Amino acid sequence: MEKILIVDDSILQAAQLKKILDDEYEVTTAHTAEEGLRLASADNYSLILLDVVMPGMDGFTLLKKLQEEIITQNVPVILITSLSDIENEQYGLILGAVDYITKPFHPLIIKARVNTHVKLYNYRRQIELQSRTDQLTGIANRRQHDSYSISKWNEAVRLQTPFTICMFDIDRFKVYNDTFGHPAGDKVIAAVAKTAASSLKRSTDFLARYGGEEFVGILLGDSSEKAFAHLKKIRQDVEDLHIAHDPSVSQWVTVSIGGVTVIPQKGSSYASYLKIADTMLYDAKKSGRNRVIWADEKMKILCEK
Incomplete structure (x- = not known):
């Protein structure tokens, strides 16, 4: 089962997202950016759902840190936020987020976008694996x-x-x-x-x-x-x-x-x-x-x- 990490300081919202995705994915939640960074670096996730507005380290700062770490820099991140202006959405995408969902969100939209980005991540990972594998022997090239x-x-x-x-x-x-x-x-x-x-x-x-x-x-x-x-x-x-x-x-x-x-x-x-x-x-x-x-x-x- 694919693993998804939710980073959101709202316990209620994190639980809501987890409930939407629990039937198809193994979902882990973190309620601070620091905890999210630690969890993301310690396991293999196929997608991270990241709230932007959090106390202390915000989602944009955490996204930058995820992009800097070798183990997490290729994991897709969807930003979920109440900041609906174009400037913030543009900023998040420039930083490396693959998608931007504004609140309030609909469960069907969450599911559809998560499924799409998990499939794209697995496809890219398979292509990357093939590019690093010797075709004759099956070992690394x-x-x-x-x-x-x-x-x-x-x-x-x-x-x-x-x-x-x-x-x-x-x-x-x-x-x-x-x-x-x-x-x-x-x-x-x-x-x-x-x-x-x-x-x-x-x-x-x-x-x-x-x-x-x-x-x-x-x-x-x-x-x-x-x-x-x-x-x-x-x-x-x-x-x-x-x-x-x-x-x-x-x-x-x-x-x-x-x-x-x-x-x-x-x-x-x-x-x-x-x-x-x-x-x-x-x-x-x-x-x-x-x-x-x-x-x-x-x-x-x-x-x-």
Whole structure:
């Protein structure tokens, strides 16, 4: 059931709106702008109904704050107010509200407009999801990686938590494509992605197809030893798929993995450590493939095999 947040200092009016929408939505109410901001930032809402005239922080100010927060800036907001002049309506729409309903309102109008904006929000969210998903594998694509990685890097800097970046690609993939054809190669890419994704499924894990047969994984909170052991298992799981390779180069399809674990410091950049992970991947390939090479928090190199 879709979630809707009502922010209105009038307990009576908030209850009236809740009653109108309760049969179709999971409705939460807040009676101050501060409480509304806290609730909006703590859950996933499909729509916010916001009263404009409230003591202390008014609805226009709260709308500005919602637009500034990453987690709430895309949630549609309908302003509900007794201010019926054109200037206030224009101001609310300029600030980012998707609609403006004046009091007194009719229940059927509320329902119709809420339904419309929830449907539009879900449609936009689906389109956004498709634009950030790799169509072949179903995991995140490079676009999603680029935005997610920077956001999580900044979070790790703030919280001083270990941040792991790993890069891996399929060994001798060009030979595989030349031998078995590109449709078979696509199936291998999808199989490797599925295998890795089945192990990187915690809320703190992230996996993206970076390009071609190359992938990037991000793990938050794990020590280098734990991350190294986890990625060694993924490497083994891919080998254990027993996908036949060209026998002139390898018995099975395998992957090489390079990674780095760091506690990010202020002023450091994700891109510089992504390059270190890429260097570790290069070293893994140069030293025989089908192995994991890691740089720990002190830049000590951990080598499999």
